[in-house]
Amino acid sequence: MASFTLHGIPVSRGISIGRAHLLTPAALDVKHYLVAEEHLEAEVKRLQDALAEVHRGLQALWTDLPKDAPTELGAFIDVHALILSDPMISEAPLDIIRTRHYNAEWALVTQIDELSAQFDEIEDPYLRERKADIQQVAERVLKVLMGTAQLAPAPVTDEEFQPQMIVVAHDISPADMLQFRDRSFIGFVTDVGGQNSHTAIVARSLDIPAAVGMSQASQLIEQDDWVIIDGDAGVVICNPSTLVLEQYRARQAAMLKARKKLSKLKKTPAITRDGTVITLLANIELPDDCPHALDCGAEGVGLFRSEFLFMGRSGQAHKIPSEDEQFEQYRKAVVAMKGRPVTIRTLDIGADKPLDQTEHTALNPALGLRAIRYCLAEPQLFLTQLRAILRASAFGKVRLLIPMLSHVFEIDQCLAMVEQAKAQLREAGQKYDAAIDVGAMIEIPAAALSLPMFVKRMNFLSIGTNDLIQYTLAIDRVDYEVAHLYDPLHPAILQLIAMTISAGMKAGIDVAVCGEMAGDVKLTRLLLGMGLREFSMHPAQLLSVKQEILNCDLTTITPQTRKILRTTEPHAIVEAVQQLQVI
Known part of the structure; x- marks a missing residue:
């Protein structure tokens, strides 16, 4: 077979070498295990x-x-x-x-x-x-x-039956990707998608190399072809020569060695050279992710994406999980984190995370009835989730996070419904943490530009940089045709993040970044210089970020960051951020 190379968008670091497994849309509807x-x-x-x-x-x-x-x-x-x-x-x-x-x-x-x-x-x-x-x-x-x-029997765990398979598909939804959590699948290649689509985010959370936006990969790659994914470069090599294969195997071994070296930092506190303590938290999709988060040294969960409990249920009689079913999952995560805080985000569906794949009816779902808008339009569904989260708070430290807020009436409505859920639990004799912290996601420019109304009402803030960039720059982060315009270093983005961190510091409330910027080591020093003290990211990225923090002196970085925030020329910002890396 002739060798060829495809170029797309890198979304998950690392190298995978294996056989192609082509998936049709129909194949995505069933479980896959050996x-x-x-x-x-x-x-x-x-x-x-x-x-x-x-x-x-x-x-x-x-x-x-x-x-x-x-x-x-x-x-x-x-x-x-x-x-x-x-x-x-x-x-x-x-x-x-x-x-x-x-x-x-x-x-x-x-x-x-x-x-x-x-x-x-x-x-x-x-x-x-x-x-x-x-x-x-x-x-x-x-x-x-x-x-x-x-x-059905449990998935096989014996290495003997673990062919190294790389999933190749036109597209894979975030819910579908969670099927491929066992070790049989070592990489993902899709025709469509952007670097910060939720599919890409899940690939990173699974710590599996992936490349998206490959255009015609699913037509060009054939079943059982040998495939190399270079996740760092966004390159896919099909049917590589023996020489190329050996080169990538050597790079793969070197990466594994570097990762083992990082593992020695698991129990090391995240403290900068000048003595500033930084909190490193994990983003998770399911309670089963908690052991991995702890193993990587996470001090808690900064973002539990609860929507993954709701998705991929089209074959079930009840698409919406019951209060008891949700409670058990939240309780499981809280108990698994052994007293560390768990921040549970309320249902955030819509855009590239529909409850059902047939629900893309809005002309622009990213701007439609999604996240808190959906929950406020379905008060019984929202109250059910709030009660389940509150009940889990009796088993450990839980924080409640509300996504996509932009209006003061939405904040007040949410807080009123939290109180209503508490009253319902009191009436039923159910235990919960009466002093549970309630926070807001800052992911819409309108929210970042009206922070006083947020800090007055909320206990903490969490900056969702993925959507903040999408909405500020008017870029659909799922659309690979405009992916090159997605820029976390755009001066407007940096200003909005800096304003949010500053407002939180002045009000004396915690501010975290839970978007993809938090796990990007190239941006760690920039965020530290802005005053960020709480990062939440995929467990797989945590130790790399910690290493960067340990090598950082804020007394030097902070003045340099202030200069960057006064800069408006894109190339100058990029150069200055690169200079931060060597200070």
């Missing part, structure tokens, strides 16, 4: 049982057909029964389970995708349309499998 050798026949039987159940269902449909039913209905059932009995459906996926160790759902979708591709090449339009029948039969089987998902 099955251990001793569980293979049980997994085969799980698929066989599902096929048999669908077959019985089709027979029942045939039997229950009314006498006056159109003959086409009977023929339709017959066609589906024949498809179900065909070895390409009834046997081929079983072979995939046995040979590739795929779970049943994944094996079935893999086989259906291969069949669908063959049907696309048929010239006869009637026969080509039979692809839809095959897909409908597969959907019936998948529904049965997913309905008995609790019978």
Whole structure:
């Protein structure tokens, strides 16, 4: 196979080397995990049982057909029964389970995708349309499998069955990406996306190299091609030569060695050379991320993105998790952090994080009914979440964070609903922290320009730099065509961040940065010079940032930062920030 290189947008550092695994949109709807050798026949039987159940269902449909039913209905059932009995459906996926160790759902979708591709090449339009029948039969089987998902074996942990697979897709939603948390998948390549889309953020939180905005990667890369992802450069090399492969393996080994060296800083306090104490917190998506956060030395959770508990539930009877279900997840995170503070952000959906992939109905979802606007429009949903978070606060230090506030009436409405949730819990005899801190995300320019109304009402502030940059510069951070305009060093962005930190310091309330800027070591000294004392980032970035803090003297950096804030020429700002790195 000929070697070729694709250039896109780097979103997650590191190097991955593995085989390409192409995912169609349909494949993203099912779980992906590898099955251990001793569980293979049980997994085969799980698929066989599902096929048999669908077959019985089709027979029942045939039997229950009314006498006056159109003959086409009977023929339709017959066609589906024949498809179900065909070895390409009834046997081929079983072979995939046995040979590739795929779970049943994944094996079935893999086989259906291969069949669908063959049907696309048929010239006869009637026969080509039979692809839809095959897909409908597969959907019936998948529904049965997913309905008995609790019978599935646990994902394999044995290294023997861990092929190094790189996911290649047109696009992957943040909820879909969370499926790929086991070690089978070591990298992500997508045609679309921007550096600060939530998909990219999740890739960084999983600490997996990724490159997005690759345009036609999913068409050019073929199944099982050898692929190298250079996450630092945003480069993907397909079918590399032996020499290139050896060079990247050497770089990969050097990175691993450097990471091991950083691990020695886990228990070292984050204190600058001049003795200033800095707080380093972790951003998490799910409670299961807490052990990794602690292992990296996080002093707490600065951002628990609660929306990931709500997403990817389209196959469930109730799309919105119940109060008890939410409470258990929040409590689990609070207990896992062993007394360290946990900042839980209320539901932040919309834009590139819809509750359901079919919900993109707004002309511009980033400016529509999202985050706190959505919650205030759905007060019962909001109250349910508030009660769940408050109940979790009885088990440790919890802070409540409200996203996307811009109007004073939104702040007052939120605080009133927090009090209403407290009253409901008191009436029910439920315990909670009556003095829970409530904070605001500063991520809309209007909020950063009207800070007095925030510091007067809120206990703390957290700057969401991802959306602040998006809204200030009028750039859709999901759109790779305008990704080059996304600039955290734009003078307007720096002014808004500096104003927020200064307002918090004057009011005596904590200010954190929880956006991607917090985890960028090239910007650590700049933020410190602005007065930032609380950083929240992905656990994977924490030790690198800590190392930068330990090597930093604020008495030298602060005056230089003030000069940068007075600068308006972009190239001069970039040069000055680079100079900060060597002070």
